[in-house]
Amino acid sequence: MKGQLLWLLPLAGICLSLPAQAQISPFRGSKGTPLNNADITALTDATNRLLDRPQLVTGGTEPWSNPQSGASGTLTAGNPLKRHGLSCRSVQYLLIFPPPNPQRNRTLVWCKTKNGWKIG
8 A cells, every 4th residue: 555645853753653544644743834735745655656666766756736726836856775774765755835835845755665655
């Protein structure tokens, strides 16, 4: 089953012990323009599409958007790495919001587990 999107670093330790689909969104509670449920769904879907590519290369991108909120952006795959014995990948998130809201950047590390992708 594909994982759900998460981010908050204080929750990273907890997230490693939970199945990905049970995790809380990493973009909720962060400062700046909030993301709604449809934005989170679009980000989650884009993350899964990117990470599940059979031949994912560093620099590979995946767009996301929510026409209802006007939020959009791009995910960019970083270098593969190992954490806690798992194969992982950093992902750079560009979040773009309608004016006058500023864009945001976030980088997360996702690790492949037997239960799907989780924050590493």
